[in-house]
Amino acid sequence: MDALLAVAQAATLVLVLALVYRPLGDYVAHVYTSERDWRVERVLYRLVGVDPRSEQSWTAYVRGVLAFSVVGVVFVYVLQRAQAVLPFSLGFPAVPEALSFNTAASFVTNTNWQSYSPDVTMGYTVQLAGLAVQNFVSSAVGIAVAIALVRGLARRGSGTIGNFWVDLFRGSFRVLLPLALVVAVVLIAGGVVQNFTGFTDVTTLAGNSQALPGGPVASQEAIKELGTNGGGFFNANSSHPFENPSGWTNLLEIALLLAIPLSLPRTFGRMVGNPRQGAAILGVMIVIAVGSLAALSALEAAGAGTAPQLAGGAMEGKEQRYGVLSSALFATATTLTSTGAVNSMHDSYTALGGMMPMLNMMFGEVAPGGVGSGLYGMLVLAIIAVFVAGLLVGRTPEYLGKKIGPREIKLASLYILVTPTLVLAGTALSFAIPGVREDVESTSIWNPGVHGLSEVVYAFTSASNNNGSAFAGLTANTPWLNWALGAAMLLGRFVPIVLVLALAGGLAAQQKVPETAGTLPTTKPQFVGLLLGVTVIVTALTYFPVLTLGPLAEGLS
Amino acid sequence: MSATRTAVRTHWVAIRAMLLFTLVLGVGYTLVVTAIGQLAFPARANGSLVANADGDTVGSALIGQSFTDAAGDPLPEWFQPRPSAAGDGYDAAASGASNLGPENPDLIALIEERRAQVAAFNGVSPQDVPADAVTASASGLDPHISPEYARLQVARVAEARGLPEAEVRALVESRIQARDLGYLGEPTVNVLQLNLALAELEG
Missing domain, CATH: 1.20.5 (Single alpha-helices involved in coiled-coils or other helix-helix interfaces)
Known part of the structure; x- marks a missing residue:
């Protein structure tokens, strides 16, 4: 029965996503290759001071990404610090410095980690002008970087990889905004609130008092899922009935957070002139996702562990309307993309069940990953995969007609080293620095024993991979964790982006080498298997030692 | 330049x-x-507010609420919701979960305590208490309970209200919501709406 239900809901999801794959992927490809600017866009470009017809070298593209993101961090930081004097602040005071930095870094990097409880911290102005705007533009930045890399693969002998500002505007206004508008209205129809009334005090049926929250929730929820952001309007995130009221809104939200990342391989295939190249990338993503979902569903349905066994099911931290299976589906989707929204609390999952979201993030957010970041992450792994294949047969590897030389391999290798370094160093420093260790153990960690270590590992994994979900028992609103996780988010986002754009620039400048009998075909199942193996070996296995100390120790003892 | x-x-x-x-x-x-x-x-945009027979707004159809007395003890004449970790219980301004891990001794003790309390309160055997009755939800505002937990409370509610048990049982059965599309999520009973209907039953 359980297995049947799990398969039925997964099949529905696959069907919905299969239906959007081509139209959405093709549309996005059209958006980023079209020579025509809308009239309103031309006006906006003039206002902002951008020449939409000019092309940028990769260094200029990097400059644009970084300048825009620095401005974003400053902007969100200042808004929070000024909250006391802003309108619609619901009476909340200015947000403290460390927390403001953490939140600014979090939303600009598309992580949307929340060290704070939004219900009692952020007023409407910060939510709208600061956080909702970053939900759009941080996603648009992610797509832009992925598109720039795809252009690098598609172009020959080109000194440029596109125009960052044009890519940013088109992603925001042509892709994300129209989709978010439609989705937000559908969510309201499903019961998600959208108002500016603040708290409504009611006397309950039994005569108690209850303060019902309001707020522009549907508009945030729509872009939060579509842009794989994940920052909840409420502390309970997508488990809050005002964010996710029913079984079908739950499936819709899961479909939304997968829609763009899973359609981007199609965009990639179109832009390099062979959709089957995209289908191969998609194949790897799907194999990982289906395997991960099956594992988590089985582990949570089995409900191992003292507390779940005693309760008769792993229902702590889960909502009745989703139950175990729809919770597991959401948890898998949110951690395989870089969303990090939750409809159930991963901290209370069974020990091995709770390891799966961690493992999903440790894959490097590539199956399918965040909007844009998933695609460029997978393409970097594809470069590693053809390199490995080249080593096996002893010839210079190539991908899509581009030679994978020393420069490409250096950049790709640095790319895959960034997040594991941040995760492991961050976790290690949390326990190695005297003073910090005591603070982490006494203030931050919520659950005793090895589960406490898992909370810290989860936090640094989530921040460095720009996911944003948490073992939420962890009190992250401390100076150390706010600054350390904030730094991990910024480095985990922008170091890989710079490397990807450098890669794009070098690839774009190359001429195409002709295909020969010795060229590894990158559209066949053989390549899918190779890429899958590389993904598992170079990413997830890096973390095996630390997993044995945390969730594996807890689950197998 | x-x-x-x-x-x-x-x-x-x-x-x-x-x-x-x-x-x-x-x-x-x-x-x-x-x-x-x-x-x-x-x-819906304003929170799916619901009113009682007198037209007073008593809450939201989507947000769970507590049915306890001033001391925080459950009232036998109302169907009881799941345990809640939001504030002191169903505090809609402080949504959230317990975040207690599967081996946490506090959670283990809590579940044992809740199981004993629910069993005694309803006069049933402890092993008949379903999982949702002894675990706190993710939001702390879960408006639903499982049909099993609703059925388990029928006899107690009927006795406390002096109503025929069959009548209360029929009300519960009529209030069971099947899975969306037949297979999404779990079957539910909305506690506030059930209790509103219960209040009208006495008329």
Whole structure:
């Protein structure tokens, strides 16, 4: 029965996503290759001071990404610090410095980690002008970087990889905004609130008092899922009935957070002139996702562990309307993309069940990953995969007609080293620095024993991979964790982006080498298997030692 | 152009772009969605509020609430919701979960305590108490319980209200919501709406 239900809901999801794959992927490809600017866009470009017809070298593209993101961090930081004097602040005071930095870094990097409880911290102005705007533009930045890399693969002998500002505007206004508008209205129809009334005090049926929250929730929820952001309007995130009221809104939200990342391989295939190249990338993503979902569903349905066994099911931290299976589906989707929204609390999952979201993030957010970041992450792994294949047969590897030389391999290798370094160093420093260790153990960690270590590992994994979900028992609103996780988010986002754009620039400048009998075909199942193996070996296995100390120790003892 | 001048120019573009996005995506988008929501689905956009027979608003159909006395003890004449970790229980201004791990001794003790309490309160055997009755939800505001937990409370509620048990049982059965589309999520009973219907039963 359980297995049947799990398969039925997964099949529905696959069907919905299969239906959007081509139209959405093709549309996005059209958006980023079209020579025509809308009239309103031309006006906006003039206002902002951008020449939409000019092309940028990769260094200029990097400059644009970084300048825009620095401005974003400053902007969100200042808004929070000024909250006391802003309108619609619901009476909340200015947000403290460390927390403001953490939140600014979090939303600009598309992580949307929340060290704070939004219900009692952020007023409407910060939510709208600061956080909702970053939900759009941080996603648009992610797509832009992925598109720039795809252009690098598609172009020959080109000194440029596109125009960052044009890519940013088109992603925001042509892709994300129209989709978010439609989705937000559908969510309201499903019961998600959208108002500016603040708290409504009611006397309950039994005569108690209850303060019902309001707020522009549907508009945030729509872009939060579509842009794989994940920052909840409420502390309970997508488990809050005002964010996710029913079984079908739950499936819709899961479909939304997968829609763009899973359609981007199609965009990639179109832009390099062979959709089957995209289908191969998609194949790897799907194999990982289906395997991960099956594992988590089985582990949570089995409900191992003292507390779940005693309760008769792993229902702590889960909502009745989703139950175990729809919770597991959401948890898998949110951690395989870089969303990090939750409809159930991963901290209370069974020990091995709770390891799966961690493992999903440790894959490097590539199956399918965040909007844009998933695609460029997978393409970097594809470069590693053809390199490995080249080593096996002893010839210079190539991908899509581009030679994978020393420069490409250096950049790709640095790319895959960034997040594991941040995760492991961050976790290690949390326990190695005297003073910090005591603070982490006494203030931050919520659950005793090895589960406490898992909370810290989860936090640094989530921040460095720009996911944003948490073992939420962890009190992250401390100076150390706010600054350390904030730094991990910024480095985990922008170091890989710079490397990807450098890669794009070098690839774009190359001429195409002709295909020969010795060229590894990158559209066949053989390549899918190779890429899958590389993904598992170079990413997830890096973390095996630390997993044995945390969730594996807890689950197998 | 010197490197500094290029950098300064790029940052000015970024600042102007950020202001533009704030206006269009922060303010404009939100206001348009709010306007459509308020015009097309005013009841839902404003929180699916529900009223009792006298027309007083008593809560939201989507947000769970507690049915306890001033001391925080459960009232036998109302169907009881799941345990809640939001504030002191069903505090809608402080949504959240316990976040207690599967081997946490506090959670183990809590579950044992809840199981004993629910069993004694309803006069049933401890092993008949379903999982949702002894675990706190993710939001702390879960408006639902499982059909099993609702059925388990029928005899107690009927006795406390002096109603025929069959009548209360029939009410519960009529209030069971099947899975969405037949297979999404779990079957539920909305506690507030069940209790509202219960209050009207006595008329």
